[in-house]
Amino acid sequence: MDTAPRTVEANGITLAYRAWGPEDAPPVVLLHGRGADSADWADIAGPLAAGPRRVYALDLRGHGRSDWPGTYAYELMCDDVHAFLGALGIARTDLVGHSLGGVIAYLLAQRAPEAVGRLVLEDAPAPFPLDPPRPRAERPDGELSFDWAMVQATDEQRNAPDPVWFDHMERITMPTLLVGGGPASLIPQDEIAALADRIPDARMVTIDAGHLVHETRPKEFLAVVEPFLAE
Numbered sequence: 001m002d003t004a005p006r007t008v009e010a011n012g013i014t015l016a017y018r019a020w021g022p023e024d025a026p027p028v029v030l031l032h033g034r035g036a037d038s039a040d041w042a043d044i045a046g047p048l049a050a051g052p053r054r055v056y057a058l059d060l061r062g063h064g065r066s067d068w069p070g071t072y073a074y075e076l077m078c079d080d081v082h083a084f085l086g087a088l089g090i091a092r093t094d095l096v097g098h099s100l101g102g103v104i105a106y107l108l109a110q111r112a113p114e115a116v117g118r119l120v121l122e123d124a125p126a127p128f129p130l131d132p133p134r135p136r137a138e139r140p141d142g143e144l145s146f147d148w149a150m151v152q153a154t155d156e157q158r159n160a161p162d163p164v165w166f167d168h169m170e171r172i173t174m175p176t177l178l179v180g181g182g183p184a185s186l187i188p189q190d191e192i193a194a195l196a197d198r199i200p201d202a203r204m205v206t207i208d209a210g211h212l213v214h215e216t217r218p219k220e221f222l223a224v225v226e227p228f229l230a231e
Contacts, residue, residue: 005065010083011076016065017058017084021049027093028229030057031081031101033212034154035146037064040098043218048226056093058084060101062150072153074161078107085115094229096120098214099187100154103127106195109176110168119176120225123211126191127161134159169198176201177228179221182208 007014018038028048032040038057045055059066061080081104085093094117097105102124109116134155139148176199180192189206196204205224209216 008084008087010087011080013061013067013069013080015058015080015084017056020045020055022052023054025052025054027054027056027090029081029093029095030055031095031097031104032057032060033099033101034151037145040215044214044222047222062147064145068147070147070149072150074103074107074154074157077104078111081108082112082115092117094118096122096225097124098122099124099211106172107165109172109174113171113173116174118229119172119174120179120228121176121195122179122213123181123185123187123192125187126195127165128191129161130159166198169195170200172199173201175231177225178202178204179213179224180204180206181210181213182206184208184210186211
């Protein structure tokens with residue numbers, strides 16, 4: 001894994017990222033789940049880069065080595081990723097998002113469809129209000145690798161997401177692959193099926209791995225994602 005520190009200024013903050021593969025190869029951007037960072041993709045990025053592809057993995061705002069500005073929203077994180085692409089001169093990329101990263105990925109696909117070639121959503125929740133609402137979480141003791149304010153802000157939006165997010169799923173017209181983690185996942189799999197029904201050019205596969213599909217079963221994950229990206 002390329003561990004050389006890389007940063008870029010985008011959307012008014014500093015975003016940290018890792019990169020693999022030839023610089024002139026087709027790009028793919030990986031977006032991690034909540035509480036993780038770009039290192040979460042260590043087992044996935046190398047094989048994707050061998051495609052060959054230029055693979056980028058971000059630390060989202062409030063995570064890892066990126067800025068922790070104290071202001072968080074899914075829409076802001078989406079704007080960060082869009083600005084990241086602009087800062088690196090990437091006009092169009094394939095996009096893979098897990099969980100929180102999947103929500104950011106489908107918002108970007110709605111808001112800037114010209115920037116996304118193919119879309120992979122790994123165990124990403126649909127924007128349905130939680131019933132019952134998620135209670136306010138208590139901060140664990142010790143140092144964290146992410147900003148606790150980010151957890152509180154994203155919990156609020158997870159409880160009451162903007163209904164426009166689901167209404168605009170039909171704007172996602174690029175080929176889309178949804179990867180569900182099966183019954184052991186903390187994400188209700190009928191939500192993933194609802195996204196697959198709503199997105200016009202979507203297909204859904206299930207890998208019985210729980211929520212952390214690419215981490216728990218990286219070979220199986222790559223076996224469905226690599227052919228999809230190569231189509």
